[in-house]
Amino acid sequence: MYAKFQKYLQDELKAIEDAGLYKHERTICSPQGAEITLADGSKALNFCANNYLGLADNPRLIAAAKKAMDERGFGMSSVRFICGKQDLHEQLEKAISEYFHTEDTILYAACFDANGGVFEPLFTKDDAIISDALNHASIIDGVRLCKAVRYRYANADMEDLERCLKEAQAQRFRIICTDGVFSMDGNVAPMDKICDLAEKYDALVMVDESHSAGVVGPTGRGVAEQFNLYGRIDIHTGTLGKSFGGAVGGFTTGRKEIIDMLRQRSRPYLFSNSLPPMLCAAGIELFKILGEGNELHDRQQENVSYFRDKMVAAGFDIHPTESAIVAVMLYDPILAGKFATAMAKENIFVTSFTYPVVPKGKDRIRVQLSAAHTREHLDKAIAAFIKVGKELEVIS
Numbered sequence: 001m002y003a004k005f006q007k008y009l010q011d012e013l014k015a016i017e018d019a020g021l022y023k024h025e026r027t028i029c030s031p032q033g034a035e036i037t038l039a040d041g042s043k044a045l046n047f048c049a050n051n052y053l054g055l056a057d058n059p060r061l062i063a064a065a066k067k068a069m070d071e072r073g074f075g076m077s078s079v080r081f082i083c084g085k086q087d088l089h090e091q092l093e094k095a096i097s098e099y100f101h102t103e104d105t106i107l108y109a110a111c112f113d114a115n116g117g118v119f120e121p122l123f124t125k126d127d128a129i130i131s132d133a134l135n136h137a138s139i140i141d142g143v144r145l146c147k148a149v150r151y152r153y154a155n156a157d158m159e160d161l162e163r164c165l166k167e168a169q170a171q172r173f174r175i176i177c178t179d180g181v182f183s184m185d186g187n188v189a190p191m192d193k194i195c196d197l198a199e200k201y202d203a204l205v206m207v208d209e210s211h212s213a214g215v216v217g218p219t220g221r222g223v224a225e226q227f228n229l230y231g232r233i234d235i236h237t238g239t240l241g242k243s244f245g246g247a248v249g250g251f252t253t254g255r256k257e258i259i260d261m262l263r264q265r266s267r268p269y270l271f272s273n274s275l276p277p278m279l280c281a282a283g284i285e286l287f288k289i290l291g292e293g294n295e296l297h298d299r300q301q302e303n304v305s306y307f308r309d310k311m312v313a314a315g316f317d318i319h320p321t322e323s324a325i326v327a328v329m330l331y332d333p334i335l336a337g338k339f340a341t342a343m344a345k346e347n348i349f350v351t352s353f354t355y356p357v358v359p360k361g362k363d364r365i366r367v368q369l370s371a372a373h374t375r376e377h378l379d380k381a382i383a384a385f386i387k388v389g390k391e392l393e394v395i396s
């Protein structure tokens with residue numbers, strides 16, 4: 001049987017390669033950070049990690065993880081409802097609730113699981129899920145697993161959301177779900193308007209803070225802080241894999257009864273292993289670091305402004321950003337690919353995004369700024385952008 005299937009896979013893989021869509025992976029032989037070392041010993045500056053606060057190689061997180069391994073072991077070898085949890089899981093859930101000003105928190109192995117397991121336990125075919133068209137794949141999959149009636153509105157389009165809310169009056173309960181920051185353009189969801197519409201049309205609100213946590217709001221505490229919406233957002237989901245240390249782990253935080261119900265019924269929680277103690281301990285230390293001051297967030301914000309202003313001054317077309325994501329618009333898939341390759345030759349890692357990840361004709365290079373970048377790193381990246389931009393006649 002495999003011979004036939006193998007031929008099919010080989011043909012499909014070749015088609016992916018021929019279309020220029022095959023995802024080749026780099027091999028990094030250093031910790032993740034602003035400067036990385038590759039397998040061949042060469043060094044590069046990384047501008048495509050979600051390492052927004054530069055904590056992926058933080059010594060305090062590493063020390064906390066090591067200590068927890070010594071004191072609490074390597075793994076849990078179980079799911080929570082069978083063997084229970086450690087004190088570290090409780091402390092991390094509490095730290096997340098305090099950070100987001102929410103009532104309770106449930107941990108998952110990843111935010112992909114948090115989103116995959118948030119809808120099905122709460123809503124039935126009698127209810128409505130109203131989803132932004134540009135929501136993350138994990139929200140889309142989570143919605144697919146739930147029998148609720150689905151509505152989709154154009155990205156951050158409040159008129160279109162209102163249309164959906166009117167139609168969804170036919171259902172028992174309604175929930176609006178959105179990314180906090182959309183990962184392609186770096187725009188922030190208009191959460192104040194979303195919450196106003198939710199009130200007007202009697203809907204719940206869920207936001208995925210994966211790219212907004214640690215970035216958006218005066219101290220980086222996400223969209224509720226940015227728009228002063230404490231108490232008006234019912235569910236936040238998020239990841240420990242971006243701003244919050246960059247390892248793995250996800251969470252859902254929000255209203256007490258919602259979290260209670262997820263503990264009873266959410267399948268990725270019930271049927272998947274608990275987070276290992278080292279990740280919980282590092283997470284607890286992380287929120288301690290974030291509670292000590294705003295220095296990392298301030299530096300990240302300064303880096304975004306510095307980079308964006310210099311790039312605009314150089315003549316690049318920069319998508320207006322409200323986050324740590326800066327989209328350098330190129331409007332052509334082949335050009336975007338060439339640009340990223342040429343940047344890699346300058347030892348600057350950035351990624352090109354082309355159709356179908358972004359709409360046709362909206363091809364771009366996505367840059368992600370971090371608190372770990374120094375002024376010198378930024379200047380090197382900007383110089384490389386200008387050099388390549390001139391070579392490829394993107395700027396004059």
Ligand SMILES: *Cc1c(COP(=O)(O)O)cnc(C)c1O
Binds near residue numbers: 112136211238241
């Ligand atoms: C990265 C991301 C996720 C997935 O997070 P993991 O913890 O890596 O599974 C989910 N939602 C959004 C919006 C993301 O950007």
